[in-house]
Amino acid sequence: MATRTIAGKEVQVNDEGFMTDPAEWNKEIAVEIAAEEGLAELTESQWKVIDFCRAASADLNGKSPTLRQITTGTGVTTKELFSLFPKGPAKKVARIAGLGKPEGCV
Amino acid sequence: MKQLLVLGAGTAGTMVVNRMRRLLDAEEWMITIVDPHEIHYYQPGFLFIPFGMYSRNDVVKPKRDFIPIGVEMIKAEADVIEPEQNRVKLTNGRTLSYDFLVIATGTQTRPEETPGLMESEWQRSIFDFYTVDGAVALAKHLRTWQGGRLVLNVVENPIKCPVAPLEFIMLADWFFHERGIRDEVELIYATPLPGAFTKPVASRYLGEILERKNIKVIPEFLIERAEPDDKKIVHYDESEVEYDLLVTVPLNMGDDLIARSGLGDELNYVPADKHTLLSKAHDNIFVLGDAAAIPTSKAGSVAHYAVDCWSENFLRYIDGLELLPTFDGHANCFIESGFDKGLLIDFNYDVEPLPGHFPLPGVGPFSLLQESEMNHWGKMMFRWIYWNTLLKGKELPLPARMSMSGKRSG
Numbered sequence: 001m002a003t004r005t006i007a008g009k010e011v012q013v014n015d016e017g018f019m020t021d022p023a024e025w026n027k028e029i030a031v032e033i034a035a036e037e038g039l040a041e042l043t044e045s046q047w048k049v050i051d052f053c054r055a056a057s058a059d060l061n062g063k064s065p066t067l068r069q070i071t072t073g074t075g076v077t078t079k080e081l082f083s084l085f086p087k088g089p090a091k092k093v094a095r096i097a098g099l100g101k102p103e104g105c106v
Numbered sequence: 107m108k109q110l111l112v113l114g115a116g117t118a119g120t121m122v123v124n125r126m127r128r129l130l131d132a133e134e135w136m137i138t139i140v141d142p143h144e145i146h147y148y149q150p151g152f153l154f155i156p157f158g159m160y161s162r163n164d165v166v167k168p169k170r171d172f173i174p175i176g177v178e179m180i181k182a183e184a185d186v187i188e189p190e191q192n193r194v195k196l197t198n199g200r201t202l203s204y205d206f207l208v209i210a211t212g213t214q215t216r217p218e219e220t221p222g223l224m225e226s227e228w229q230r231s232i233f234d235f236y237t238v239d240g241a242v243a244l245a246k247h248l249r250t251w252q253g254g255r256l257v258l259n260v261v262e263n264p265i266k267c268p269v270a271p272l273e274f275i276m277l278a279d280w281f282f283h284e285r286g287i288r289d290e291v292e293l294i295y296a297t298p299l300p301g302a303f304t305k306p307v308a309s310r311y312l313g314e315i316l317e318r319k320n321i322k323v324i325p326e327f328l329i330e331r332a333e334p335d336d337k338k339i340v341h342y343d344e345s346e347v348e349y350d351l352l353v354t355v356p357l358n359m360g361d362d363l364i365a366r367s368g369l370g371d372e373l374n375y376v377p378a379d380k381h382t383l384l385s386k387a388h389d390n391i392f393v394l395g396d397a398a399a400i401p402t403s404k405a406g407s408v409a410h411y412a413v414d415c416w417s418e419n420f421l422r423y424i425d426g427l428e429l430l431p432t433f434d435g436h437a438n439c440f441i442e443s444g445f446d447k448g449l450l451i452d453f454n455y456d457v458e459p460l461p462g463h464f465p466l467p468g469v470g471p472f473s474l475l476q477e478s479e480m481n482h483w484g485k486m487m488f489r490w491i492y493w494n495t496l497l498k499g500k501e502l503p504l505p506a507r508m509s510m511s512g513k514r515s516g
Contacts, residue, residue, distance in 0.1 A: 067328070068262070072372040079330065082342040088326060 007032045011098075018094065018101045022054070022062060025098030033096045039085070042096075046084050049074055053097045064094040064102040107136050108424075111194060111204035113184050113363070115141035115169045117149075117497065118395025118409040119210035123177045124499030125417045132176055138202060140194070142183040144169055147238060148492055149266075150406065153273055153442065155241035156248055157281045162238055164489075172497045184211075187367035189388045206390050206424075209369075209376055211361035213266050213396040213404055219357045220261055222332030222339075232334060232352045235274060236266065244353065248281070253290030254350030259339055260297045261329055261357045264373075266396055266404045268304060269451070271295065271355050272312060273442045279319045280444025293320070296327040296339065296347055305458035308451055311475045315443065358404070360397050375399035380455065381431030383416050392416065402435035402455065410496055411436040414506035436508040438464075440485035448481035450474055454508040460515060465504055467512035474513065 003012050007028035012020045019025060030050060034042050042050070052074045056065040067090045071078050081089040090102045110126060112119045123139050130137065151165035173179045185197040193203045215236045217223045223232055233247065234240035258275050265271075275295050282288040295302070295316070301309040302316055302323055316323055330342045338348045360374030369376050369387065377386040378393040380400040385391035394412055396404040415433040423429055435455030442448045450472045451459035461475040471480050495502060 068372055078328070078342050087343060 014101075016101060019098040020100070022057065022098050025054075029098060030096050033098075037085075037092055037096065039096075043084075045076070045080075049076060049081065049084060049089075049093055050097045053093050053099060057097070057099050062100065064090065064097075064099040066090060066102060108134060108205045109136045109138065109203060110206050110208070111202055112137070112139040112208040112210060113141075113187075113194065114210035114212055114361075114395070114397070115139050115143075115146070115173065115179070116210060116212045116395065117406045118212070118397075118413060119208065120146070120169070120172050120497050121410060121413045121499050122208050122210060122394060122417075124172070124174055124497070125413060126420070127174045127176050128499070129417060129421060136178065137176070138178040138180060139173060140180045140182055140184055140196065140202070141169060142181065144181065146172060146497075148489055150492070151489060152235055152238060152241045153270055153277070155238070156233075156235050156244040156274075157277050158245060158249070162242055165238060167493065174498075184363050185366070187363065187369060187391075189367075189369070189391060192390065204390075206392070206420075209364070209385075209391060209393045209397050210395045211363060211397045213358045213360055213375070215266075215356040216359050217354060217356035219359075220329060220331065220354070222334050223354055223356065225334050227332075227334035227337075231337060231350070232332065232354060234354050234356060236270075236355060247351075251351065253282070253287045255292040255294065255348065256351045256353065257294045257296055257339065257347055257349035258353045258355070259327070259329055259347075260299075260355040262298060263304075264404055265355055265358045267439075268403055268405075269439050269441045271297070272302065272316075274353065275316070275321050276319060276441075276443045279321060283445075292322070294322045294324060294347065294349075296324040296329075298326065298328050300325050303459075305453065307461075308453075308459040308475060311461070312441075312449075315449075315477065319444075364397070371399050373399075379429075379431075380435065381433050382419060382429040383412060383433060384429060392420070400435070403437045403439070405437055405439060406492070406496070407438045408436065410502070411438075411506045413499070414501075432507070434507050436506065438504075440481055440488065442482065442485050443477050446482050447477040447479055448485050449477055450481045450484065452508060452513070457508060457510065457513075460513040462513040464512055465509070 003010050011024040014020055053065055085092040094102050112122050123137055145166050146169040148165040151160045154160040182196045182198050185195045187194050193201050195201050229243045233244040235244055260271050282291045302313040303309040328342050329339050332339050338346045340346050364370035364374040376393040378398045383392050395409040402408050412433050419429050438452045440448050440450050452464050453459040463470040464472045464474050472484055
């Protein structure tokens, strides 16, 4: 398991760059990862989704919510999610929210 | 008399009543099973219909033939489950009370959930093969199809039998070879997954096989809509894939009964403990087969192993003992790969599909994650086993829980 420094804080990450301990996350880290993902500034709508994913993950034993769980839980449509977090919103939000990579379904 | 009520007489429900009628004292327990349909489909056989290997007749039998004496079968639709009252209301006005309820209402395809699929081109240039009617219509279409670009698209996971799309596209490769038009056909598999399969080692092995067969995988493709007149499918990010023939694996959802009863998640699957199959919300409701929201494949083999584990556990439970966490998510799937060959995968919650031999280490006769003729014959034999052994709840000479013997790491 590797560690890296994001927004001045040392956190654990896996080899795909996903944080492995959600407790190490904070909002400054989210902003920096978002910038790496090409999102210069996080808007209110983006935060709404990030906050939902953090809360949902706590109910899912630490797993990241699926795209459908996000749309059902936030009321944001899939189409909007793709404009808020282009190219693979479930994965991108999970990374920004300091959660694990969403598991492919079995 | 105590009442065990089972909703759904598909693979899981039928196995449950067969097993429990043998295990529960007939003087003490009534067993009732409710299902609105008369026909039991051998669903693994749907895959073979488009390629003319099976016909409709090969996959249908009356449900009644598989319900044992001593089990009451009611042909009716359940309208709502009322767990607080321990009863189920049927649409015909009847109410059934239970001491224990088994929900085995399965999962269904919902092509109507994706715009464009079920419009003017449905069963003209857009087909499914997860229903018998869809598979038969596609068989008819393929008999005279002259070639072009065939796109197979999985709308969203989870789906029933996650290996079936791979089998379909590999059988298509074989089928067009046999017809002498493989050169005229482009085969494309557009999947929401990051690769050919859900688990890394199997995804790598299967990805290589697809590449050898000249089947192109488009990963992470999430369909928003089909545009049937322009013959293309459109991703949420507006990228497009054109087709001449679209074969869709539509969105899968649990029965609407679950939504009406307020018991399901966003896809109408019922949250249950993944090791005991006990509903998370009610301590006298179990969920078996595809209806459960648990992280294992939706497949008959999983239902079979789950029923094996659950039936022993249930006997403990009604004696007042606690449930043991016995079910390990075991799945075991033959993957037909064309040219009379097949693969086999064997995995559970914790162990992904690995190469090796099954069930005997070093011997087999089945090889894991490798193509072989023996695996193909295993798959073809399975129909007989399904009708004659599996559904009737008889024991198969295989352990219910997955074994690591014979497997080697990636």
